[in-house]
Amino acid sequence: MTAGDDLAIDVTGLQKRFGALHAVKDFSIQVRRGQICGFLGPNGSGKTTTIRMLCGLMKPDAGSGHCLGYDIVKQSAAIKRETGYMTQKFSFYEDLSIRENLSFVARMYGVKKRRAAVDAMLERLGLTARARQLAGTLSGGWKQRLALAACMLHEPKLLLLDEPTAGVDPKARREFWDQIHQLAHDGLTVLVSTHYMDEAERCNQIVYLSMGQLLARGTVREIVETSGLTTWHVTTAAPIDLAQALRKEHGIDMVAAFGNTLHVSGADPIALDRAIAPYLRDSGARWDKAEPELEDAFIALMQRSTPNVGVGAN
Amino acid sequence: MLLRFWAVLVKEFVQMKRDRLTFAMMIGVPILQLILFGYAINGDPKRLPTVLVTSEASQYARSFAAALSNTGYFQILPDPVSAARADEMLALGKVQFAITLPPDFARKIDRGEHPQVLVQADATDPGATGNALAALAAVANTALGHDLVGAQAPAGGAAAPFEVRVQRLYNPEGKSQYNIVPGLIGTILTMTMVIMTSLGMTRERERGTMENLLAMPVRPAEVMMAKIVPYIFVGYVQVAVVVTVARTLFGVPMVGSMVLLSVVLIAFIAANLSVGFTFSTIAGNQLQAMQMAFFFFLPSILLSGFIFPYRGMPQWAQTIGEVLPLTHFLRIVRGIMLKGQVWTEVAPELYPLLYFMGGTMVIALLRYRRTLD
Ligand SMILES: Nc1ncnc2c1ncn2[C@@H]1O[C@H](COP(=O)(O)OP(=O)(O)OP(=O)(O)O)[C@@H](O)[C@H]1O
Ligand SMILES: [Mg+2]
Numbered sequence: 076m077t078a079g080d081d082l083a084i085d086v087t088g089l090q091k092r093f094g095a096l097h098a099v100k101d102f103s104i105q106v107r108r109g110q111i112c113g114f115l116g117p118n119g120s121g122k123t124t125t126i127r128m129l130c131g132l133m134k135p136d137a138g139s140g141h142c143l144g145y146d147i148v149k150q151s152a153a154i155k156r157e158t159g160y161m162t163q164k165f166s167f168y169e170d171l172s173i174r175e176n177l178s179f180v181a182r183m184y185g186v187k188k189r190r191a192a193v194d195a196m197l198e199r200l201g202l203t204a205r206a207r208q209l210a211g212t213l214s215g216g217w218k219q220r221l222a223l224a225a226c227m228l229h230e231p232k233l234l235l236l237d238e239p240t241a242g243v244d245p246k247a248r249r250e251f252w253d254q255i256h257q258l259a260h261d262g263l264t265v266l267v268s269t270h271y272m273d274e275a276e277r278c279n280q281i282v283y284l285s286m287g288q289l290l291a292r293g294t295v296r297e298i299v300e301t302s303g304l305t306t307w308h309v310t311t312a313a314p315i316d317l318a319q320a321l322r323k324e325h326g327i328d329m330v331a332a333f334g335n336t337l338h339v340s341g342a343d344p345i346a347l348d349r350a351i352a353p354y355l356r357d358s359g360a361r362w363d364k365a366e367p368e369l370e371d372a373f374i375a376l377m378q379r380s381t382p383n384v385g386v387g388a389n
Numbered sequence: 390m391l392l393r394f395w396a397v398l399v400k401e402f403v404q405m406k407r408d409r410l411t412f413a414m415m416i417g418v419p420i421l422q423l424i425l426f427g428y429a430i431n432g433d434p435k436r437l438p439t440v441l442v443t444s445e446a447s448q449y450a451r452s453f454a455a456a457l458s459n460t461g462y463f464q465i466l467p468d469p470v471s472a473a474r475a476d477e478m479l480a481l482g483k484v485q486f487a488i489t490l491p492p493d494f495a496r497k498i499d500r501g502e503h504p505q506v507l508v509q510a511d512a513t514d515p516g517a518t519g520n521a522l523a524a525l526a527a528v529a530n531t532a533l534g535h536d537l538v539g540a541q542a543p544a545g546g547a548a549a550p551f552e553v554r555v556q557r558l559y560n561p562e563g564k565s566q567y568n569i570v571p572g573l574i575g576t577i578l579t580m581t582m583v584i585m586t587s588l589g590m591t592r593e594r595e596r597g598t599m600e601n602l603l604a605m606p607v608r609p610a611e612v613m614m615a616k617i618v619p620y621i622f623v624g625y626v627q628v629a630v631v632v633t634v635a636r637t638l639f640g641v642p643m644v645g646s647m648v649l650l651s652v653v654l655i656a657f658i659a660a661n662l663s664v665g666f667t668f669s670t671i672a673g674n675q676l677q678a679m680q681m682a683f684f685f686f687l688p689s690i691l692l693s694g695f696i697f698p699y700r701g702m703p704q705w706a707q708t709i710g711e712v713l714p715l716t717h718f719l720r721i722v723r724g725i726m727l728k729g730q731v732w733t734e735v736a737p738e739l740y741p742l743l744y745f746m747g748g749t750m751v752i753a754l755l756r757y758r759r760t761l762d
Contacts, residue, residue, distance in 0.1 A: 132603055132761050151759075155606040166601040170407045171400065182396030183605045209407075 083108045083233050083264035084129060086140025086147060091124050091133065091287075098124045100287040102138070106266060106280065108232075111259050113278030114268035117377060121287040122268040123163055126235050129266070130160050143233055154233075156184070159226030163237040163268075165218045169211025173202055173221055176210050177228060184229035192228060200224045215242040223251070227258075234258070236267040240274065252277050272370045281369075283376060290376045295369055302372035304328075305347050306340040311360035326350035329374055340371050342379075393607045397615030405619055412623075415585070419577040419627050423570065423634055434517050434701025436464040437485035440478055443469045447495035453506075456528045457488075462521035475509070479558060481734060482720060485511050485518060485700065498550045505552045512557035513723050514568040517698035522555055529553045559727045570635040571722040572695045575715045577631060578624050578654075579661050579689050580682075585623070586665030587678040589616040590757075595674055600761060609757040613750070617662040624658040625651070645725035649732060653721050653739060660714040660746035667749050670756040689715040717742050 084106040091099040099121040106112045114122050127133040129142055131151025139146070145153040167176045177196060181189045197203045200220050205213070210221060223239055234255075240248045252274065255265055259279075267278070275281055276295050283291040283298065291298050311317050314337050318330045321339055326346030331338045341347030355362055405412060439457065443450055457463040463486065470478070475487035489507040491497065497504035508525060510518045529551065590612075593599040602612070628650075635641040664685055672678035690696055692706050693715035699707065710716045717738040724730035724738075 127761060130604060131759075132600065134760055134762060152606055155604060158604075160601075160604040162597075162600045162604070164597050164600075166597045166599075168400065168404065168598055169596070170404050175400070175403055179396050179400045180605070182399070183393050183607055185392050 081107055082141070083110070084112075084140075084142050084266065086129065086138065086142075088138035089125065089128055089135045089140070090137040091121070091128060092136055098287050099128070099135075102284075102287075102289055103140075104282055104289070104292065106264055108264050109259050109262050110279045111255060111265045111267065111277070113275045113281040114266060114284070115270070115275055115281060115373065116284035116290075119286075120284040122284055123237055124287075125284070126160070126237055126266065126268065130154055130158050130235055132160075157231055158233045158235060159229065159231035160235045161222050161226045161237060161239050163241075165222060167210050167218075167222060167225060170209060172207050172209055173197070173213070174206040176221065177225055180225045180228050186229050196224045196228055216244055216247065219243050220247065232263060234263060234265045234267075236265065238268050238270070240269065240271065248274075272368070272373075275369055283373060285377055291372075299367050299369060299372045302367065302375045303342050304340045304367040304371055304375055305342075305344040306338055306365045306367040306371055307347075307351065308363045308365045309337040309339055309354075309360050310335055310363075311337070313359070317354070317360065321351075321354070324350040328378065329371060331371070331374075338365070338368070338371060340367055340375065342375060393605075394611040394615050397607065397612055398618055401616060401619045405623075411585075415581050415623055415627065416630060418581065419573075419631050420634055422577055423573055423631055423638070434521075434698040435461045437462060437517065437521055437700050438466060438483065439463040439486040439488060440466045440475050440484045441469040441488050441490065442472050442475045443490040443494065444492060445490070445494060449495045449498055450490055453490070453528075456531065457525070460521075460524040460528060462524050479509060479511050480728060480730070482511065482513075482724065486521070494551075501550075503550065503552050505554050507554050507556065509556045509558055511559060513559045513727050514694075514698055517700060518557070525553060525555070568723065568727075570631070570639060570641045571726045572719050573635075574628055574631050574722055575657070575693070575718045576690055576695055577627055578658055578718075579715050580686055581627065582620055582624055582658055582661035583665040583668070583685055584679065584682040585620055586616060586662045587668035587672065587682045588675055589666060590669035591672045591675050591678045603759065603761065609754050609759065613663075613666055613753060613757070617659065617666060620662050621655065621658050624654065628654060641726070643726050644729035646729075646731070649735065650722065650725045653718070653725070653735060653742075656739060656742050656746060657714055657718040657721075660742050660749070663746055663749040663753055664714075667753040667756060670753055670758070689713050692716070694719050711741070712745065714742050714745050 082105050084104060087103040089099055089102040090097075102121075102125055104112070114126070116122055124133065128135045129147060131147060131154050134148060139148065141147065142154045143157050147154065168179070171179065174193060174197065177193045178189065181193055186192050194203075197206050200223075202217075202221065202224065205217070210218065213221065219239060219242060223236070226234065226236075240251055243251065255267070256277070259265055267274070269275060279294070281291070281293065281295060281298055282289060291301055293301070309317065312335065314332050314335050318332055318337055321327050321330045321337070326343060327339060327341050327350050329338070329340040339351065341350070351362070354360065441450075441454060454465045458465055466484070472489060475484075475489070478484045479487055487509045489509070491504045491506070494504055506529070508522070510522060512518050590599070593602055632643065636643070665682065668678055668681040668685070672681055688709060692702065692710040693699070693713050694710065695715065699710060699716070702710065721730075721735050721738045724735060
């Protein structure tokens with residue numbers, strides 16, 4: 076393996092059906108070692124299903140590929156040994172204490188110097204004082220931290236994290252991402268699904284899924300550019316009324332309120348200019364041309380892929 | 390390999406320790422059952438295999454055998470055997486009765502000497518022999534009616550031409566608890582072992598921990614063994630409880646070797662656990678698992694000879710019974726506890742148990758899903 080050596084994840088054409096539902100359609104990605112890849116998409120878009128196929132928890136109906144150089148279908152045992160998978164739903168033993176859960180995981184992966192490793196992990200996550208608490212009695216955020224600790228215990232080469240920071244407070248979230256960057260710097264590859272835009276912006280590469288289809292892929296900048304959006308920020312005293320008026324205009328695809336500021340975007344710059352022209356003269360509002368944000372880009376992508384959501388942009 | 394097995398094993402023990410109620414039930418249920426079942430259930434089995442020990446082929450002997458057959462309770466084996474062979478057949482449970490006609494049976498009757506006929510009954514299960522023995526007493530008076538002439542012809546109210554002496558082996562007082570209690574060991578083990586393990590994988594699935602377990606590099610056989618082993622331990626505790634209580638409450642003896650029983654127990658417990666584990670790989674949720682456990686448990690208690698004497702069952706039921714581990718274990722445990730059977734006598738019943746265990750384990754491993762779909 077020479078060409079693929081550099082790629083931690085290299086899959087092409089993955090398909091998964093659940094009966095009539097086509098959950099993942101022709102999915103391909105390549106992630107280089109040491110990269111952080113963000114996995115975004117609306118609920119039910121197939122993120123979890125894709126991650127499960129990557130670590131051998133589900134068999135793809137079609138498609139093939141490698142994770143860490145191992146075949147995802149035939150060598151899933153080897154992938155599991157070197158991968159840490161954090162499930163979206165908490166899936167550790169609620170009737171075991173934090174320490175017992177970590178010890179269990181450490182034994183499963185044959186971690187050397189188990190005790191020391193577990194102690195160090197408890198310390199690192201600030202769980203030492205709660206080590207004897209049953210996992211089932213932890214608060215949601217602490218459960219997430221335990222799960223994260225557990226999947227890093229065996230020093231995996233690839234981390235698959237399914238919404239690891241859901242329900243985690245901002246400070247812990249920040250610390251978590253600092254840690255992820257440190258790990259990636261040391262050569263670990265991370266694939267992380269999230270619904271948070273600020274987290275997406277901290278990834279080297281973003282993959283956007285919708286209804287099982289890969290809609291966009293690239294850096295934040297690339298995705299914003301491919302969305303082809305033009306965005307204006309409008310500051311006004313009466314944002315709700317203005318938003319209602321703007322939404323009716325042809326050529327304006329999105330209007331979102333952020334306090335007193337509205338983000339107004341459109342895919343077709345000429346149509347957008349024509350639509351907002353009458354409003355620019357309104358003295359009660361200040362219009363500034365702005366860079367479209369990732370979230371705007373995603374919403375635009377979503378609207379385009381699902382004709383029944385919002386007004387079609389094209 | 391060992392480490393991962395050990396990881397799951399430790400986890401299972403901790404979970405068992407946390408679940409105190411279940412643990413208490415596993416000890417409490419046997420005691421309750423023991424007391425409830427301690428009071429017998431009777432059946433009326435027919436056509437019990439009977440062997441004749443006789444050296445002559447007189448008309449009297451033939452008539453006696455025919456009369457026994459006519460009661461419906463006895464099925465006389467065609468060839469008479471030696472006394473030693475008859476003892477052996479009784480000990481192995483091949484026959485229920487051995488009937489010994491004394492030498493010169495016919496001549497003694499003709500002379501009016503009232504010879505003594507010895508009936509040895511395997512009374513391990515008194516329910517199986519009680520009615521047959523009652524019928525036997527009546528036969529003695531009438532069996533030779535047509536054959537006797539002259540002075541020997543029984544006048545009204547006269548004594549029978551020969552005497553019947555009954556010897557109840559293994560359970561001289563005909564106590565049904567003697568039979569029930571060893572059987573209860575098998576029944577209790579079947580029930581708890583199958584139910585507990587049938588929940589094993591389904592619980593992981595229902596609590597959502599399955600996804601994590603599958604994401605770890607553990608092999609199906611490792612998970613299976615680790616989920617089975619803790620219950621072997623539980624099984625031994627249950628047996629210890631039942632044997633102790635049975636002794637103090639009903640005075641059930643322990644004639645044979647406790648060591649032998651312990652060894653055989655492993656096979657029996659493991660056979661049941663692998664059934665439970667197989668169920669847990671099939672069932673979608675814990676309720677289904679429980680239902681499957683009962684689906685297995687019912688034929689086990691009904692067709693194994695625990696409730697109804699095995700020989701009283703129709704052929705098809707015996708065929709099913711022959712497959713079930715409990716059937717063989719009942720024979721073994723009764724053999725050891727009441728008859729003092731030794732290794733060589735127990736072995737023929739042990740093999741079917743082991744085949745059963747091997748078969749179900751293979752099914753379980755084939756059924757074990759390594760993925761979430
Ligand atoms: N085991 C399954 N059986 C049937 N359908 C399934 C199964 N798992 C997932 N699906 C369906 O596949 C689709 C994709 O689900 P998936 O969990 O991958 O979405 P997701 O992107 O992770 O969503 P979320 O952001 O809500 O976590 C959904 O419509 C879901 O209902
Ligand atoms: Mg998901």
